[in-house]
Amino acid sequence: MNNPVTFELLHTCKQSGARLGVLHTPHGDIPTPIYMPVGTQATVKAMTPREMEEINAKIILSNTYHLHLRPGEDIVREAGGLLQFMDWHHPVLTDSGGFQVFSLAGLRKITEEGVAFRSHLDGSKQFISPEVSMDIQQALGSDIAMAFDVCSPYPCDHKTAEEAMHRTHRWAERCQKHHTRSDQALFGIVQGAFYEDLRIESAKTLADMDFPGYGIGGLSVGEPKPIMYDMLEKIEPYMPKHKPRYLMGVGTPDCFLEGVLRGIDMFDCVLATRIARNGTVFTRHGRLVVRNAQYARDFEPLEEGCDCYACQHFSRAYIRHLLKADEITGGRLASIHNLRFLIRMMEEIRQAILEDRFLDYRKEFYEKYDMTRNF
């Protein structure tokens, strides 16, 4: 079967081993490594599609769980699919809902068949199985669908992690079997919590199932970052070289650097837009809380040298004023900056890989970046 999404490994950095590639999808090519902004409810919060194009976003992520509950996949399908519905005529990846229902601790029950849960919106009884997740994602019509998985918490004992992993593998098979949409790729998800043996077993098992790409799930769930990095190093040799590797839910500057160094091609995270609305922005020097009083009379841009609309036109003093005054435009401008910051950083990372100097880039980044002001 011709796969609708294929990955081309273009170059491996001679200095670091970091990967440069391109992901071909039905709605366009995506250069990798890539950061995917998150549009949970069929919109990247506070942003319009044309603003997403302006900051050079190439692909956005949307959420099966949220869209299933509201507005419902039927409405999205009737609209002509998610891209048409949200006027984003570029690639979209949907997650499976697995992580969201896992996060509903106390409100959900996991059985072999699937996950029964209560809607966080109205308390109504809901059920998502691998098959239901596939049905929803096929109705949404994303370019990339994710398998419905079982995420383990941190910390988690070996037995629980192993059972969750085996169930994830069985569910991955059910997803593969149920998935039929020919213009949509289905990615598998590696689980195994924080156990090297399980992570390697999961990577191998899923590699044998020949998915066109792989998520690495269940990381960044509360563990220290070095533990996450360890896991990435351990599984790297077992991840198929010519398939894209997507580190799910991760998106800070240092995690980009460490993930890319460990062979990651795709990232997503809501952090950029979430902290923006609360008045915190990324800079090359670390986190800057523009809401703070010290910026009341600071007429410099959020970040010197940034090419985004917010930095090209407005001062910290103005954006602080908007945020303090609960003006939507404050969150909008900070969101534009934060998303552009991450996208621009990825552009630089790709260039550094191409020029075989990714370790230099990483070192220079850390030299400027104040890790005490990290996330």
Place this chain on the structure above:
Amino acid sequence: MNNPVTFELLHTCKQSGARLGVLHTPHGDIPTPIYMPVGTQATVKAMTPREMEEINAKIILSNTYHLHLRPGEDIVREAGGLLQFMDWHHPVLTDSGGFQVFSLAGLRKITEEGVAFRSHLDGSKQFISPEVSMDIQQALGSDIAMAFDVCSPYPCDHKTAEEAMHRTHRWAERCQKHHTRSDQALFGIVQGAFYEDLRIESAKTLADMDFPGYGIGGLSVGEPKPIMYDMLEKIEPYMPKHKPRYLMGVGTPDCFLEGVLRGIDMFDCVLATRIARNGTVFTRHGRLVVRNAQYARDFEPLEEGCDCYACQHFSRAYIRHLLKADEITGGRLASIHNLRFLIRMMEEIRQAILEDRFLDYRKEFYEKYDMTRNF
């Protein structure tokens, strides 16, 4: 003295007497009749300046009361003035704060000197007099400042209304005396509540003071619209013909038609953006509550034929989804549409006046417009 703001009456509609003009200001010419979107806190809610340009906004209004309390006029002055602060390089009108402090019923005390009040933000003691209002507006650096006036409620007895009017006149003199900024015009404000004799006296008194333009204040404060229209008719003959007339705080489609018919040149109102964020939009057929369930599967634009970004790219179903999901983008798209609706209507009104067919335009508008779905 050369006035920084001058009004040119270009044409009077032969069919209706409606006025077509141009207001020359330090930051550009404004065609009249004009609708001025409101940017209370130095931003039109949910909009960026470039979006305001895109919908063809020519001038925006900002609020002395709000900016005085937050961020304070000193910060705005240090930023280089309001235009620089908010990156809006077109004309700005500031109101005087009179209406805002009047609205703080129970929290303010009016004396001959000025108004003592408690800040709605932190309860701090504040005081605005005609002189303070001038100082603030001169620090803000708007193109047009408004005199600090006393607004009467509806209903209001004749004696109270008369006293408020006389104080307004005395304060207008103090404003005129205190105002020195040569690149900013000061407009007077006609008061007199709902008494013909007072309104005429106020119009005459202020005309004698030779302001470069006149606000008509204290209307649209709860009275039935026909009573407001009556007042406009009564004072029209006493308003200087070659000065702009600004009906303060008024901005619905029917009020545009009736105001223009009665010689009004300028309008402002927060309604467009306020109702937008609550999911209600203007259409040629009347109010449309796009939040309502009936639009869940309606894939038509907010308004057929509208040229705004929201209508050109998104469906009612999508915008409803965003609003229901509390997504900022929902309020943004509805705001763009509502502002563009009013601005476009004014463009049409100006064209109709120019072509001496304003009565026809008004009739055609009402024929399509469902007044039971009016505001």
